[in-house]
Amino acid sequence: MKDADAGTVHREFVKGNEAICHGALAAGCRHYFGYPITPQNDIPEYMSTHMAAHGGVFLQAESEVATINMLLGAAAAGKRVMTSSSGPGISLMQEGISYMAGSELPAVIVNISRSGPGLGGIAPSQGDYFQAVKGGGHGGCRIPVLAPHSVQEMYELTMHAFELADRYRTPVMILGDAIIGQMKEPYTPGLCEPPGPIDKPWATTGCAGRPRQHVKSLYLKDDDIERHNWKLHEKLQRIEKAEVRAESYHLEDARIVLVAFGTAARVCKTAIQWARKEGIAAGMIRPVTLFPFPKTLVHETAGKADLLLVVEMNTGQMVEDVMISTSHHDKVRFMGKPCAMPTPDDILAEIRLLAGKTS
């Protein structure tokens, strides 16, 4: 079956990293700050080439530490801001991310993750899951994390990230990896609405016609910091209630349910297609938001399915969130491949094993 709309729908063939830039520009981001690190350099390179034409600001900072603080400043001034980096650079940004979460500043931070720990390597990895979703920064900071698995989603979720950031006044992270960043696919621009302009009366833009105001995260007086923590907590609860996204893939009749995100989920889809041709009822939950995690869907699915197989490009991180979501711990299996792509054949072999099939 051919794409019925192929003749009329405009599709662009670009890298995932470039689709992020398209999404950001469509969302009205006009301030990008960054620092080079593989495998995300396409993003600052694209922004440096195109931002001026959009009347925006591209600035290469002296470090990721400076980058995130430039982001903090421009966000405080009320602008839609973005940066991108990879593992080691994201680690350096954690201080600033915590300050921005504490100061309730909207921003989009893209992590095209690489292997670690330490300098690790540039092989694709999902080793930054914990850092991203458990609050990599100090003081109990947590921010929404979106995990695109296609070039189309790199574009759409970037726009969505700006919307979430503005709506909840929080930094939002996009967690991708080298494969999704370097991969090219056709995507259709304009399938989702870019976030509209939003009033930011809290921004520090000069106190013309109003009392002075401040963007800050320091609360020393009395129980101010406790109150502030409860306020941030209440915000996270609202996010958990309203912003969970997950894809259910062949889930209706699935006995063996894979749980995977990002690139790993792509590979799982192929394995599931093959497994179904062999008569194995496999399906998948693909968390699109890693935080908030689709706990309810995992909980309900775990009750019905025979087994859950969590597939990650690490030695086991998201599997802990799956465990938290269900009491059926005996049903949970894990397949990890740190810093390497599992192939569909690897995953199919595991599915067959769980299904009790040898062929």
Added chain:
Amino acid sequence: MSGGGKQHFDKVVFKRPDSLVDVKTHFCPGCHHGIAHRIVAEAIDHFGMREKTVGVACVGCSVFLYDYIDVDVVEAPHGRAPAVATGVKRALPDHFVFTYQGDGDLAAIGTSEIIHAANRGENLTVIFVNNTTYGMTGGQMAPTTMLGQKTSTSPYGREFSNDGYPIKMAELLAQLEGVAFSARVATSSPAQIRKAKEAVKTAFDMQIRRMGLSVVEFLSTCPTNWGMKPLDARNRVLGEMIDYFPLGTFKERKQADFV
């Protein structure tokens, strides 16, 4: 005047600057932060920029800048004020943006950010208050601590063999092409305060004329952590500090690069 009839004056010769909030500060007796705050507020008034100003506060005793100066303020992580100010200024290029940083903030943890903001020639003004110690955290050794000076982390006195030398930021920054103005001032005498006011006005003017980064280093006191009476602290500035950290203008650009 309390109790008596209100006296009538024909002319106001001295008043609180409009940009200085009428509250009691938390600064210790004999601390010179209050003087520096007033000078900054006066300069903001002088140029009529209060409503178009965004200040960036650092981590240290001056973090409460936003309680004392009547402008919008963003609070930066320790040392990062020049990067935060870069973000603000790039977002609001027509606004006046300044940082107010201590010596631990600017000359230790934030060296990278100040040097690169300066080297990019960001149109920012940096008020740098050097009191040779970490005041807020309890008087630890700073990069600006004098040789032999006893602090809570150099209890036997700073030794160059272990800790190196006090860093001269005003001179260092003057070397960078992006810096339009770099001066060191003190506030230990009326004459010095007059010169400090002129330096801050010049620094603000540099930003308004888009000449590049301007920095004014204030030699300040910390009587509490120095273990000195206010007058002795003042005399220390006039003596050993000025001997090592000479006052003066180290760079003053006459013409912008882009002209």
Added chain:
Amino acid sequence: MRDMDKTNTDVIFAGFGGQGILMVGNLLSIAAMEEGRQVTYFPAYGVEMRGGTANCTVVISDDEIGSPVVGHPRACVVMNAPSLEKYQSMMSPGGTLVVNSSLVEKGDVKRTDLSVLFVDANEIARGVGSLQLASMVALGAYAAKTGVVGIDTLCGCLPKVVSKKYEKFIPLNISALKEGASFA
């Protein structure tokens, strides 16, 4: 286990850096997109690129594409000997192997369960006008042999992958594609 039909397929292009490997992968992908197909293109990146090797994977399908990388490719276009060495053992049985016989010994192809096409790509490219067109010749041969996309579509998509600076070479590229196709 898997469909071997021409419409749902994948191919790895591999060779030296500078042979235009990534460009032909891009061209095939865009042509597939133009024909209304789903497609993913995944290039080797970063450190893998140092040392002068290049490869990319293209997956084409009428349905949503899962994995962008393949463990057992259904087709390979190998432009030099190291690439043959690396990929022939991985290929799916019955797969299509296009070999640049200008740089690869025919005897080095050990698999007997593949459909192999030897193309003297360098020589043909030289005849068309430039050695740099060798990968384009091989792409033409692969496309014609498998029928995965039309040669005309490939020719029509050339302006989307050839930079303005090299626009004048588009006719040569068309010749290279057609020469390769005639070989299949």
